[in-house]
Amino acid sequence: MVSEPLLKIEVKSLNVHYGSLQVLKDVTLSVNKNEILGVIGPANSGKTSFLRVLNRLIDLTPDVRVRGEVHLDGINIYAKMNAEEVRKRVGMVFALPQPLPLSIFDNVAYGPRRHGLHHAGKLAEIVEKSLKAAFLWDEVKDRLSTSGMQLSGGQQQRLCIARTLAVEPEVILYDEPCSGLDPISTAKVEAAMFELKKRYTQILVTNNVKQAARVGDRVAFFLMGELVEIDQAGRIFTAPRDKRTDDYVTGRFG
Amino acid sequence: MKRQVESAIEKFILLNGVACIFFVVLIFLFLAREGLALFKTFSPLDFLAGTRWYPISTPPKYGILPLFLGSLIVTLGATVISVPLGMACAIFIGEIAPRWLREILKAGVELLAAIPSIVIGFIGMMTLAPWVKYLFHLPTGLTALSGAITLAFMAVPTIVSIMEDAITAVPKSYRAGSLALGATHWQTIYRVVLPAASSGIVAAVMLGIGRVIGETMAVMMITGNAAVIPTTILEPVRTMTATIAAEMGETVQGSEHYFALFAIGLVLFVISFLINMTAGAFLHRERK
Numbered sequence: 001m002v003s004e005p006l007l008k009i010e011v012k013s014l015n016v017h018y019g020s021l022q023v024l025k026d027v028t029l030s031v032n033k034n035e036i037l038g039v040i041g042p043a044n045s046g047k048t049s050f051l052r053v054l055n056r057l058i059d060l061t062p063d064v065r066v067r068g069e070v071h072l073d074g075i076n077i078y079a080k081m082n083a084e085e086v087r088k089r090v091g092m093v094f095a096l097p098q099p100l101p102l103s104i105f106d107n108v109a110y111g112p113r114r115h116g117l118h119h120a121g122k123l124a125e126i127v128e129k130s131l132k133a134a135f136l137w138d139e140v141k142d143r144l145s146t147s148g149m150q151l152s153g154g155q156q157q158r159l160c161i162a163r164t165l166a167v168e169p170e171v172i173l174y175d176e177p178c179s180g181l182d183p184i185s186t187a188k189v190e191a192a193m194f195e196l197k198k199r200y201t202q203i204l205v206t207n208n209v210k211q212a213a214r215v216g217d218r219v220a221f222f223l224m225g226e227l228v229e230i231d232q233a234g235r236i237f238t239a240p241r242d243k244r245t246d247d248y249v250t251g252r253f254g
Numbered sequence: 255m256k257r258q259v260e261s262a263i264e265k266f267i268l269l270n271g272v273a274c275i276f277f278v279v280l281i282f283l284f285l286a287r288e289g290l291a292l293f294k295t296f297s298p299l300d301f302l303a304g305t306r307w308y309p310i311s312t313p314p315k316y317g318i319l320p321l322f323l324g325s326l327i328v329t330l331g332a333t334v335i336s337v338p339l340g341m342a343c344a345i346f347i348g349e350i351a352p353r354w355l356r357e358i359l360k361a362g363v364e365l366l367a368a369i370p371s372i373v374i375g376f377i378g379m380m381t382l383a384p385w386v387k388y389l390f391h392l393p394t395g396l397t398a399l400s401g402a403i404t405l406a407f408m409a410v411p412t413i414v415s416i417m418e419d420a421i422t423a424v425p426k427s428y429r430a431g432s433l434a435l436g437a438t439h440w441q442t443i444y445r446v447v448l449p450a451a452s453s454g455i456v457a458a459v460m461l462g463i464g465r466v467i468g469e470t471m472a473v474m475m476i477t478g479n480a481a482v483i484p485t486t487i488l489e490p491v492r493t494m495t496a497t498i499a500a501e502m503g504e505t506v507q508g509s510e511h512y513f514a515l516f517a518i519g520l521v522l523f524v525i526s527f528l529i530n531m532t533a534g535a536f537l538h539r540e541r542k
Contacts, residue, residue, distance in 0.1 A: 101450050
């Protein structure tokens with residue numbers, strides 16, 4: 001299994017506790033290279049915790065215990081890699097667009113600089129490439145030195161995508177990236193995700209079931225910390241195997 | 255009835271607020287009247303730039319330059335010691351220490367702030383001064399350096415608590431954003447948290463300096479009280495505050511010497527005011 005080239009991430013028997021509270025229960029799933037995996041589920045289903053496990057941001061939570069294995073290209077990210085290395089390869093875009101209190105340029109250049117790149121020409125090249133890939137370049141190219149916090153919400157979120165791309169990750173995690181955005185901004189973010197499919201593996205946690213249907217190749221449904229079902233998006237939304245999935249995607253609860 | 259009580263309480267609170275400002279204005283006016291009276295008989299230039307403080311010679315000389323430089327060297331020394339110490343402590347408490355240790359350290363810092371300054375001065379005189387004397391082979395351990403070290407311990411609690419507040423107030427999302435890009439913990443602190451907290455950090459430093467420059471008793475005990483212009487930090491000095499405290503009891507009310515001490519008070523007031531204004535401006539900027 002480990003040598004199978006199509007698998008980017010494998011999660012095996014993952015259990016996560018916050019103190020005495022178990023938020024993920026025996027989750028096993030894998031993510032294929034270059035796919036978009038949608039993750040849906042009601043509040044407290046553990047989907048955000050799941051995402052934070054994948055780039056080890058969960059390490060920051062006090063009193064957290066992570067058991068089980070997470071493999072990135074067959075390598076255990078908890079046993080064989082340090083957290084910075086994992087986070088460089090597995091980028092994350094948060095629910096609320098949160099640029100750093102820096103200029104647009106410096107926001108995007110932040111990651112590469114921290115990894116030791118200080119060549120001005122190369123940085124400019126990376127910034128342009130990343131902003132273009134996030135569909136933001138045309139809107140900000142004339143004001144790269146202004147604060148990233150002055151952009152609109154949708155622009156800020158694409159700036160956050162751009163800064164994630166700038167460190168050239170292999171996997172991008174999105175934690176409800178469009179929850180605070182209007183439909184047009186949402187469409188732009190989704191367009192960016194489609195475009196990025198060619199080069200990246202992406203995991204999208206969303207409260208918006210329709211968004212998961214639009215964007216996801218496969219969709220995983222979490223409930224109370226359990227992975228109820230994972231399948232092709234078409235199947236999840238038309239003929240789910242589990243009744244609870246059916247209830248959720250048709251809006252009968254959650 | 256209820257409305258009357260309400261209105262009475264409001265008036266009482268208003269009265270208190272106005273009284274605060276009223277007293278500050280009164281203090282300032284009194285200080286200005288008594289202090290400026292010196293300049294009827296003594297030239298302001300000789301006062302500010304005079305290099306000799308001989309209040310009981312004939313004719314008396316009231317040059318505060320040695321006192322001003324004494325305050326300056328002690329304050330600068332204390333700042334140089336307390337700012338890095340306080341900053342490192344605040345960063346450790348705010349960013350690195352686990353929760354249980356954080357609470358212990360914060361309590362410790364508050365305890366340090368609660369020690370009366372005279373006690374710190376006393377400990378400095380009995381333990382620190384002999385060490386300074388021994389280490390630098392000096393005739394006396396009561397020097398500007400001893401004063402600076404002692405005062406640093408008084409400034410550290412102020413600096414730590416305000417700086418720690420500023421660091422804690424930095425949104426969690428900045429840290430998460432930085433770490434998610436693969437930055438290390440220290441890179442995140444240095445590149446994101448400290449710049450974001452910078453105005454609070456400056457304010458903390460300014461208020462720490464304000465605490466040091468106004469300190470009197472401890473500094474009087476430990477700096478050796480020699481009103482000469484210091485050439486190195488290893489010499490005895492005398493600060494402006496210590497001069498007022500030491501000489502006020504011996505002056506005749508309404509005499510030139512008495513007015514001269516008030517004029518020093520006026521200078522101190524202006525310096526403290528400027529420092530607090532600067533700190534306030536930075537704190538205000540942070541809130542916006």
